[in-house]
Amino acid sequence: MLTQIKELAENLAPRLIEIRRHLHSHPELSGHEHQTAAYIAGVLYSCGLRVQEGVGKVGVLGELEGSGADPRLLAIRTDMDALPIQERTQLDFTSRQMGIMHACGHDVHTTVGLGTAMILSQLRDDLPGRIRFLFQPAEEIAQGANWMVAAGAMEGVSGIFSVHVFPSVMAGVVGIRYGALTAAADDLEIMIQGESGHGARPHEAIDAIWIASQVVVGLQQAISRTHNPLRPVVLTIGQIKGGRAPNVIADQVRLLGTVRSLHPETSAALPAWIERIVAGICDTYGAKYEIHYRHGVPSVTNDPTLTRVLESAALEAWGNQGVQIIQEPSLGAEDFSVYLQHAPGSMFRLGVGFRDRTNYPLHHPNFEVDESSILTGVVTMAYAAYKYWQSGKR
Numbered sequence: 001m002l003t004q005i006k007e008l009a010e011n012l013a014p015r016l017i018e019i020r021r022h023l024h025s026h027p028e029l030s031g032h033e034h035q036t037a038a039y040i041a042g043v044l045y046s047c048g049l050r051v052q053e054g055v056g057k058v059g060v061l062g063e064l065e066g067s068g069a070d071p072r073l074l075a076i077r078t079d080m081d082a083l084p085i086q087e088r089t090q091l092d093f094t095s096r097q098m099g100i101m102h103a104c105g106h107d108v109h110t111t112v113g114l115g116t117a118m119i120l121s122q123l124r125d126d127l128p129g130r131i132r133f134l135f136q137p138a139e140e141i142a143q144g145a146n147w148m149v150a151a152g153a154m155e156g157v158s159g160i161f162s163v164h165v166f167p168s169v170m171a172g173v174v175g176i177r178y179g180a181l182t183a184a185a186d187d188l189e190i191m192i193q194g195e196s197g198h199g200a201r202p203h204e205a206i207d208a209i210w211i212a213s214q215v216v217v218g219l220q221q222a223i224s225r226t227h228n229p230l231r232p233v234v235l236t237i238g239q240i241k242g243g244r245a246p247n248v249i250a251d252q253v254r255l256l257g258t259v260r261s262l263h264p265e266t267s268a269a270l271p272a273w274i275e276r277i278v279a280g281i282c283d284t285y286g287a288k289y290e291i292h293y294r295h296g297v298p299s300v301t302n303d304p305t306l307t308r309v310l311e312s313a314a315l316e317a318w319g320n321q322g323v324q325i326i327q328e329p330s331l332g333a334e335d336f337s338v339y340l341q342h343a344p345g346s347m348f349r350l351g352v353g354f355r356d357r358t359n360y361p362l363h364h365p366n367f368e369v370d371e372s373s374i375l376t377g378v379v380t381m382a383y384a385a386y387k388y389w390q391s392g393k394r
């Protein structure tokens, strides 16, 4: 089976590069992926898949029926949105949309999803079960996965795979991570209400700027003393607004921040913990406060069994030098975690780094990928899908 998949992928490689370049030059922003979705649907129809458009606003589903009777339904998820970034690469197929760029590799993800569908549709007689391909919109604004799930995209799914490119892993290498891959990303807003007064008469006022400063320092210090250091939390206050004049004591300050954590228990405990610190400081100095804590996407935690399927598929396909076990999670966020609330799954990191030149990070206007990685991604995904039905019990 692996030999067949590799042969099909090699024959398809020029077409896949063409697809990726088309997507790259026609990027669309989150929630507006209309052309991209229509293009994807066209490819899926041509492979004979059952296609559903407009799923989760602009998402696309393609379903491939195998010939076997295994009841398990495997999902393969890729995302298709681009970023509000002006591309600065010198590529011939650079973005044709001013200020929009595929700078996070979602053009590659979509191509891997389509390539996998193209290959497996030719091998359907050997597939023991069904596969559903999910092409989701709006990953960059952490909404698309919720839209897809709400539209029923995960109904009946028993396992799910996904992929994200990674420029610090070289092309030709597949990164595998057991356990937490990305962090939960929550939003924090704290309003502090004091009382205005003359800058020379602080005792007659309640200085919201000074109290807000104590809150910022207090939160940072308390993290290091009250949280288990083996369960990381990063709290960043990225925005402070308050005050009207140099000689007027501010009555109101608004703090905005992001909170990242890896363990679900940590994320669940954070709102009450933050409130305790803020309340303690505000009560001491007579200020009022309001806290808005919004849980964003949870942490992506890869399932051990499905991660083993990915790892063994990649090892068989590329040998030891083609597989890298990723030692540390990232505190970035990925809405693939939303699907993992509904079925076990695993996401691999597809190495797209060039060996002989500078690799720019994701979301950078000069970000580029080594396109040889597309074949690596497609073979790994297609073979892992095949091996999925060989794993575990029915």
Ligand code: NI
Pocket (backbone or CB within 6 Å): 104, 105, 106, 139, 164
């Ligand atoms: Ni991304």
